[in-house]
Amino acid sequence: METLIQQILNGLVIGSVYALIALGYTMVYGILGLINFAHGDVLMVGALTALQTMLFLMGFAPGMSPVVMLTIALAVAIPVCMMIGFTMERLAYRRLRNAPRLAPLITAIGMSFLLQTVAMIIWGRNYHTFPQLISTTPMQPIEGVFVTPVQLTIIGVSALIMIGLMLLVNKTRIGRAMRATAENHRVASLMGVDTNAVIAFTFVIGAALAAVAGVMFASNYGIAHYGMGFMPGLKAFTAAVLGGIGNLGGAMLGGITLGLVESLGAGYIEHLTFGFLNSSYQDIFAFIILGLVLIFKPTGLLGERVSDRA
Amino acid sequence: MHTNPVSPLLQLQGLQIAYGGIQAVKGIDLELFKGELVCLIGANGAGKTTTLNAIAGVLPLAGGEIRYNGDRINAVPAHKRLRQGIALVPEGRGIFTRLTVEENLRMGAYTRTDKDGIEADLEKVYTMLPRVKERLPQVAGTLSGGEQQMVAIGRALLSRPRLLLLDEPSMGLAPLVVEKIFEVVQSVAKEGVTILLVEQNANLALEFAQRGYVMESGKVTLTGSGESLLADPKVRAAYLGEAA
Numbered sequence A: 001m002e003t004l005i006q007q008i009l010n011g012l013v014i015g016s017v018y019a020l021i022a023l024g025y026t027m028v029y030g031i032l033g034l035i036n037f038a039h040g041d042v043l044m045v046g047a048l049t050a051l052q053t054m055l056f057l058m059g060f061a062p063g064m065s066p067v068v069m070l071t072i073a074l075a076v077a078i079p080v081c082m083m084i085g086f087t088m089e090r091l092a093y094r095r096l097r098n099a100p101r102l103a104p105l106i107t108a109i110g111m112s113f114l115l116q117t118v119a120m121i122i123w124g125r126n127y128h129t130f131p132q133l134i135s136t137t138p139m140q141p142i143e144g145v146f147v148t149p150v151q152l153t154i155i156g157v158s159a160l161i162m163i164g165l166m167l168l169v170n171k172t173r174i175g176r177a178m179r180a181t182a183e184n185h186r187v188a189s190l191m192g193v194d195t196n197a198v199i200a201f202t203f204v205i206g207a208a209l210a211a212v213a214g215v216m217f218a219s220n221y222g223i224a225h226y227g228m229g230f231m232p233g234l235k236a237f238t239a240a241v242l243g244g245i246g247n248l249g250g251a252m253l254g255g256i257t258l259g260l261v262e263s264l265g266a267g268y269i270e271h272l273t274f275g276f277l278n279s280s281y282q283d284i285f286a287f288i289i290l291g292l293v294l295i296f297k298p299t300g301l302l303g304e305r306v307s308d309r310a
Numbered sequence B: 001m002h003t004n005p006v007s008p009l010l011q012l013q014g015l016q017i018a019y020g021g022i023q024a025v026k027g028i029d030l031e032l033f034k035g036e037l038v039c040l041i042g043a044n045g046a047g048k049t050t051t052l053n054a055i056a057g058v059l060p061l062a063g064g065e066i067r068y069n070g071d072r073i074n075a076v077p078a079h080k081r082l083r084q085g086i087a088l089v090p091e092g093r094g095i096f097t098r099l100t101v102e103e104n105l106r107m108g109a110y111t112r113t114d115k116d117g118i119e120a121d122l123e124k125v126y127t128m129l130p131r132v133k134e135r136l137p138q139v140a141g142t143l144s145g146g147e148q149q150m151v152a153i154g155r156a157l158l159s160r161p162r163l164l165l166l167d168e169p170s171m172g173l174a175p176l177v178v179e180k181i182f183e184v185v186q187s188v189a190k191e192g193v194t195i196l197l198v199e200q201n202a203n204l205a206l207e208f209a210q211r212g213y214v215m216e217s218g219k220v221t222l223t224g225s226g227e228s229l230l231a232d233p234k235v236r237a238a239y240l241g242e243a244a
Helices: A002-032 A039-060 A066-096 A102-123 A149-171 A173-183 A185-190 A195-221 A230-243 A248-272 A283-296 B048-056 B078-083 B101-108 B115-128 B145-157 B175-190 B202-208 B226-231 B233-239
Strands: A139-142 A145-147 B010-019 B022-032 B037-042 B063-068 B086-089 B163-167 B194-199 B211-216 B219-225
Touching: A002 A039, A002 A145, A002 A149, A002 A173, A002 A195, A002 A230, A002 A248, A039 A066, A039 A102, A039 A195, A039 A230, A066 A102, A066 A195, A102 A230, A149 A173, A149 A195, A149 A248, A173 A185, A173 A195, A173 B101, A185 A195, A185 B078, A230 A248, A230 A283, A248 A283, B010 B048, B022 B048, B022 B063, B022 B219, B037 B048, B037 B175, B037 B202, B037 B233, B048 B086, B048 B163, B048 B194, B078 B086, B086 B145, B101 B115, B101 B145, B115 B145, B145 B163, B145 B175, B175 B194, B175 B202, B194 B202, B202 B226, B202 B233, B211 B226, B211 B233, B219 B226, B226 B233
Parallel strands: B037 B194, B037 B211, B086 B163, B163 B194
Antiparallel strands: A139 A145, B010 B022, B010 B063, B211 B219
């Protein structure tokens, strides 16, 4: 019983991070029909930029309170990632708006390599210790179940961000323009919407979410590395497909579901395979799910359309 | 010069448009004066929709020029033309099917910031289109074709256009619904909005319009008042289904 509750809790934590990343994938897909495979690497840049900022602050003002330091680190990492998102769209994807589908997809993979390589040049190949500014001392709310303040912070902050994003998309003028553009660029422009600006805005918001997710991810595991974006990027993509790509609610549902499945899977994989596999094989669950969804329900849990725009 | 009452609101000069490698519009001239209701008729593929799209700015020109209110607007993008008062109700209505009816209407007022004016114009649209008001919270994709057409027209009106471009508002609709829609078009025209109407239903269009242009494979082949075109034997033979 403790294992079950513990794994559900762990699943919610990692699932919240997946959901934040998946939202970026799904928003860009919804508006452009593009899978931005460099999205995971934006997360990595966010984490490493935050790390750099923290190291600087620690040398500059050693007595600074951890919360202030983390806030400043985010305040640097988020705009940096927003700028990367904006630049990627402006310089690469916009030129390929009317190109055959494969061209922007390959470009996105190229962008991913580019970001990783530049990060490797700046930060080296080594794993860096990521300062865990929010306490990781476990608390025991229930006998045998452990939860750390950083985990609770991740769940809380993710929930707030997701509520904010839903309000932005569903209740504001720019959100209405985003949904209109996602449905039909040409008609949106006939309504006076500057669709290029709306698309750029979508990339920027997605990148900001990735920056936050990157800081969360690194804070949770305590490490950062130039290649750290690859796996969560791929998992979040899976989550977006699972929820129904293009659908915001789907990305959240997919992210949380994937986190839970992965975490429960890791908790029970030894029993399931009679000790043959241990929890370090937890990554297989995400990709089993991706395979199953693509075979049996390619539109995902909440998706209604997948092939209406080429 | 902008205030000269006899200068046209819209002027197309030698307009050429290439579309998918084909020269769809091969140099047409057209003039529209303030307050006029003018129709553009012709067979399928004559270039009518292409012309409207180019005026609205969603298709690039291959040659010629578009003057609006005296200014050359060839290079002005679509979203800025709307701000200048050119609104297009596109072929097939172009409703945002996943947005609600109210959100669709509000998209029409996207560029406006006068909150009170928008609310007042919404009320005006509701009075003009009572069926639409009943369906405000509904997702627009669930509406019938006629209701969608009403929403599309109402949406365009919410931008307070000076020039309204209507592309086949009767397409695929039952005669009773078409009649309703033409009543709305006429009441919009009475309020002083200049209208360029593209129609395959030439009979109906010519009846309502003061003037008409007939297009044939990318060229304007005839022009005149609505009545004279209605009486023209060539028009009757080609578009009104009568033997010559």
